[in-house]
Amino acid sequence: MEPSLDILSKEDVKKCINAEVLMEKLEFALADYSKGEDGGTQQPLRLTIPVDHYKGRQFVMSAFSQRENALATKVVGFYPENKDEPTHPSDIMLYNPLNGSLQAIMDGTVITEYRTGLVSAIASKHLANPTSKILAILGSGVQCTGHFNALSLLYNFDDVRIWNINIQSAEIAAKKLGKPCRVCTTAEEAVKDADIICTVTSTSTPVLNKDWVKPGCHINSVGAVKPKWQELESDLMRSSVVYVDSKEAACQETGDIIISKCEIYAEIGEVINGQKEARWHETTVFKSVGKLSHKKYIFIKYLNKLIYLYSQL
Known part of the structure; x- marks a missing residue:
């Protein structure tokens, strides 16, 4: 049979x-x-x-x-x-x-929707300030909801902001969250004083600049899926402590790493294993290219x- x-x-x-x-x-x-x-x-x-x-x-x-x-x-x-x-x-x-x-x-x-957000939540658990209260999400697709739901398993946010280049899409996404949140007209407004920032866009050019990010913020970046695409400004990448899911994949697949020529401090798995430090008191970026994810x-x-x-x- x-x-x-x-x-x-x-x-x-x-x-x-x-x-x-x-x-x-x-x-x-x-x-x-x-x-x-x-x-x-x-x-x-x-x-x-x-x-x-x-x-x-x-x-x-x-x-x-x-x-x-x-x-x-x-x-x-x-x-x-x-x-x-x-x-x-x-x-x-x-x-x-x-x-x-x-x-x-x-x-x-x-x-995929669940997994991507949950991996960012795992990275945040290790790399973000444990008292984080302000969440900013740049992008309003399925990963906006996925990241909010995943991070809400670990944090009780007092303030949630959403930005998208199409403000109507951001308003629709905000209604889906089931919790009052603020729709912002600019990315800079959304990330001001944020403790955790998630960039979940399909952009090919940076939407997040170094000068907008407060010291000690943690950033989860899951876009920029091509070698010539970026979500994060190169200066921001180079000035942050950068973690990835897979060094091998990150160095070949995402422009945020390739174009900025930033140093990768560790894979998030190395932090989980106790091989590398979780430097959450500094500005950190978790770049998820989906390989390890x-x-x-x-x-x-x-x-x-x-x-x-x-x-x-």
């Missing part, structure tokens, strides 16, 4: 995800990755396929986790001009690592099965 194949829709995945459990798995994954061979993971750089004719890109990301005995591949698109479809359509395939047979196919959009444990409960995934952005 052939083994059954589980197929999980977007709604199935929503029912299965537990954010607290997922955050724990992601922290394990970050730590394991930064242990190198001792971490028991295999995670090559993602394959990038330009689809320039339709102004899109596709990424193929595979990983094996010895800890979870899980083998998975994620295929995700980047179509920033999508209106009626997700800008990051994705699917995840889970394989039996013993024989390579396909066990499950699941929608990856919800997992892709290699995250995704904990899914489906019917009577527990499926452990090691996935990617």
Whole structure:
């Protein structure tokens, strides 16, 4: 008898995800990755396929986790001009690592939304001031909501500000948060005196300048997904203590690192492992390119099965 194949829709995945459990798995994954061979993971750089004719890109990301005995591949698109479809359509395939047979196919959009915000929350837990009260989010897409929900698991913010180049989009995003927040007309206004700043944009030019950021602020940057794109001004990158999910990927994939020629102090996994210091009393930047973020444990409960995934952005 052939083994059954589980197929999980977007709604199935929503029912299965537990954010607290997922955050724990992601922290394990970050730590394991930064242990190198001792971490028991295999995670090559993602394959990038330009689809320039339709102004899109596709990424193929595979990983094996010895800890979870899980083998998975994620295929995700980047179509920033999508209106009626997700800008990051994705699917995840889970394989039996013993024989390579396909066990499950699941929608990856919800997992990506959760995972990206939760990784930023993990970085903030280690790098931000533990008394942080002011949150600023630049960008108003799904990651605006994802980052707010993830960070709210750790912090009780007194003031939340949102900015987007399209103010109507920012107003729509603010209503989704379910908590009063201020929509700002400029990025500078949004980040003034902020304790934590999240840049979740699709911009190709910097939206955050050094002079706007107060000393000791922590910044989570998840945009600038191409070598010639930037979210953060080069002076800001060079003057901050920079952490990444994957040094290998960050040095090849994001303009925030490549163009600024900043020094990378550590991978966030090295901080979790106690190998590097969490210098939260200084201005810190966590640059997430999705490489290590892709290699995250995704904990899914489906019917009577527990499926452990090691996935990617």
